[in-house]
Amino acid sequence: MKALVDRLSAELSSKYIQYIETFMVDLWSEAGFIEFRCGFCLRRDHELRRFTLKVPAMAGETDAERELLIVVIFDEIEELVDKAIAADRVCAN
Numbered sequence: 001m002k003a004l005v006d007r008l009s010a011e012l013s014s015k016y017i018q019y020i021e022t023f024m025v026d027l028w029s030e031a032g033f034i035e036f037r038c039g040f041c042l043r044r045d046h047e048l049r050r051f052t053l054k055v056p057a058m059a060g061e062t063d064a065e066r067e068l069l070i071v072v073i074f075d076e077i078e079e080l081v082d083k084a085i086a087a088d089r090v091c092a093n
Contacts, residue, residue: 001066002027005036008074012081019043019085025077032057036073040081044088051080 005025013023021041028035034057039050053073060066 001070004067004070008070012074012078015078016081016085020081021046022048029057034060034069036077038077038080040084042084042088049080049084053077 005027009023009025013020016023019042021043023040024038026037028037033054036053036055037050038053039048041048053076055069055073060069
């Protein structure tokens, strides 16, 4: 699971290299949930944006289900990055 998270993190960082200064995703397990603690800074404003995405641990009982959950979480992270970039562009204009 960690290898997939690391690979998707690297891919996302590469995709947004011109916009993102810092990017991180940490995995945590807490009270029946898998937590993805995330953060990133845009190059333009250097503001740290932190958030936690949670999924029930029971939602990923098989390896295939866990991989799908991770892909879905990274889609959500990418959407949040896109929104931050778009908002930053609006503010710049």
